[in-house]
Amino acid sequence: MQVIAKEFGQFVRSISLRKSMSELLGKRFMDPVIPFIFLVLIIGVISVFTPSYLSVGNLQSLAYQFSEFGFIALAMALVVMIGGIDLSVGSVFALSNFFALVLFNVVGLPVGLVIPATLLFGAFLGSINGFIIGILKARAFLVTLVTMIIFRAIFLLSAEHFAMRMAISFNYSDAWDFIGGGRILGIPFNALVLVAVCIIIWVLLTRSRLGWHLLAIGGARRSARNAGIPIQRMVFSTYVLSSVLCSLAGLLYAARQNSSGSDTGQSFEVLALTAVVLGGVAMSGGRGSVGRAMIGAAIIMVLTNGLVRNGASGEMSSLVLGAVLLIAVGVDVKWTKHKERAIEKIYVSPAFYQLPECPSVTADAGSAYQINDRAQNAEALGLGKLDGPEDIIFDRQNRMYAGTRDGLIVRLYGDNYEHIETFARTGGRPLGMAFDKDDNLVVCVAGMGLYMVTPDREVKKLTDETNRTWYSINDDSRLRLADDLDIAPDGKIYFSEATKRYEMEEWPLDGIECRGSGRIICYDPATDRTRTVINNLIFPNGVCVSHDNKSILFAQTWSCKLSRYWLEGPKAGKVETVIPNLPGYPDNINRSSDGKYWLALVGMRNPAYDMALSDPGFRTRMVKRIPPDEWLCPNLNNGGALKITDSGEVQETIWDPGAKSHAMITSMREHKGYLYLGGVTNNRVGRIPLPDADPNWSSCEDYWGPSSVKEKKA
């Protein structure tokens, strides 16, 4: 119960209209939402003006009419999706309808033969279109315009020819009547056929190679060709399929009306085209679905029917439909063109955040924060050879490891670390590192996930996804920006993912947003399972298992906060704040030799930026209107390192005022009497002697004990 309440609370806090909108608009299923809303509105309006519009009887009669038109719209949608057009749908419908009537009434064939014969006839008509367009590569518009005229002419001629015999011959069949007017559970038979066909085509389009090929050809014909998709065959079959659907509609119409008139299927091509474009099937091809075609068809159906029911003349309803088509095409063009940009414009959604009062760090502050220049005299190691050592770590042989911007983990060795070699290539951006009990180097690789480098330099993936948050719109299971980690004695790896909304190079945007989009995740090597432990944190960064192994400390950068997550004891599973108001933005945390912790401050708070944090509108407009280099940001040029106790008391500080030698301190590691400083944009590692520290202390031994099997062998 508590868990549910907590989850729900997190969900409520994570709600942001702007954020949800931007994420929703990026979804493909959102494309037909506007037409769908339009459909609901139209139905609402018409049912208000038309008495008993929503009655069962009226709905049933609507369903009969809709079904046949639905097939036509579906047929049109398929050819539009492959990048073509089929103007002959109405004529094929009329001709097939007449063909079925002749076979049934005049020739007297049984229903079981009429159906396949009519569908085959439709396939034949479609193959004419398909052959000329697909194989001979003529323009779809012209070809289908011509076949539309020809098919209709044939229809009119044969109607005249058979008029007499049609009038006198009559065949009767229960099956034929059922196809035409039967109902199952009150639902018309032809509507059920439509549903079945829709499902088949939906599966075909979304779940089969055929469907993907179809959309690929419509989306980018040349690329599809280069990818080896058989374009000729696909286009041919699509036109055949289109005509088969039309003939199926014709057959159902024949069974329902049992008659044919000269205006059968008249102007269906325009109606169907309007329907598919209204539904959100792109005229340029490559974008569309069965659902969209049906929504569009329903709008057209409801609109024409509603207009007629309310006494509008045929001309009037044509006018309205034409206007609707015009608007739909215009919106379709603009929306397709600007959708990505619109999403981009609203994607960054800064949140309100009020930081607590900032402790003073001035030279006369009188507190432990008081500024000094201890980092300014730091010895520079690997100067110019390192590009962005975000984190550093030492193995049992005193060698130093650092991740660099080009995706390498480098190893420095020698008395003054003057030698440098490539230890491993990760392919991402290596950030936090830790050694496990078998001397494997576990590393958070931004853009990839949690990886491990064995002493033999083999790079292995540990995990790159966690469980999905149930209320997230975008799938957030994939790890985007794994940041820092630490390993508990039982082997479980606790690591932070700074943000799930941005990539490594876009991290400033997350700072501008100051929204809880990060999480602490636990990977258990024993079960190979990854679970999110704490969600919705504001840029969680450093992670460190406490000296007593009962809790982990973690820092949240943009909220200037240090927290503790209890692993065991009476508060197990609870999070508590250790330091609520740091004077700067915390980064990595590591153990110190005297039972305390080192905490890096990557930058300092400043009053102007703190004020901007409580003005989300200001930040939103700033991000929109001025280039990224000009954005206001926290003072990330001045960092430092703090030494803190388990209870969060700050005891010692190391500063570099003016950022003369260590502009950005993102991590520090104590090793054998020295403190080493790393920085994500620096070209060096700093070294400061710690006169009071244990000169033999190293973190590897502190975590995993002094003895190492391998070392003994060596």
Place this chain on the structure above:
Amino acid sequence: MSQLGFIFKEMFFPNRDRHAIPPLDGAMRPNSELDDVETIARFDVPPVGLTSDGVGGVYCAVGNVIMKRNDAGLFEDFEGLDGEISALAADGQNGLVAGVVGKGVRYIGGSAAGTEWTHAGGKSILHPTAIGIAPDGSIWVAEGSQQNAPKDIIRDLLEHGNSGRIIKCSASGETKVITQGLAYPSGLVCQSDGSVLVTEAWKHRLLRFRDDGRAPEVVVPNFAGYPGHLSTGIDDGFLLCFFAMRTHLIEFLLEEDTYRKNMIDHVPPEYWVAPSLDCNETLLTPLQFGRIKVHGETKAWAPPRSYGLVAHFDSEAIATDSYHSRTNGETHGITSSCFANGELLATCHAQKSIVRILSGQKEGQNV
């Protein structure tokens, strides 16, 4: 509402003149000439009002004291006054005109010594920022703002200050307000044809006044920086110092009334999001992303909080030379400059110093 107005304008007038920051190109192309200059004097407070009398004398003001350059090239005390001197001009006949904050403008030395102008148009002359002496002997004074003293120049920018005046003073002690409501006139130089060039800092433009009652002519409509001190150049040209550069952030901030007012009210001025004449960034100074150090270096092209720029323009107001100290430099906040004895000198606010940009011997410079 302003957001709606902005969207409306974006939709229907996308090609309107946005008064956008022009690029620094042509003769204004950035260089690092100001970073390699020689410092010839350093003071406890920033020097201002560097001026040459055209016959060998070079003066500047440091706090309450007027300094004069001696034969050895060093600046020594010339005369102390009873207030902070904010503007200085020399008439070439041993006379100096000094603007004193809160007290007006007065003649020192020379034949007209003791003449004083304290009021104009019924209001005190509080904050003179520049003084020019016309060929006919009349004194032209620019008063930057009625509200803000020259040391609060940045506050005037953020408050959209527009209370600057141009005042013409005659030798008999009379004053005449030529114009008022200017957005911080910060530099003024009298031309040989009797016209007067004035820089209007917050509108980033250069105006030309004549005492004929007509509206001023806009000579340069849009500078990339905030134009400040003006002095006579070569061949009827002029020297112009930019005390800070415009940035997109500040242009944006000036439209953000709520945030800006909050900041002015609650944040100490040295930590404002604002241009600065100093280049000492502390832990609490706001930063822009482009200024984050990479490999321990600030990028020269990063958006500047402070900048150093002196440029020479010809008589057609087209730039011919420029001397920059970019974002990674330290010779920032150039408050005045002048040609003297073949040298180009400038006062640097950030270093509280006077620097020599060109020595007379430099080739190709016809000074």
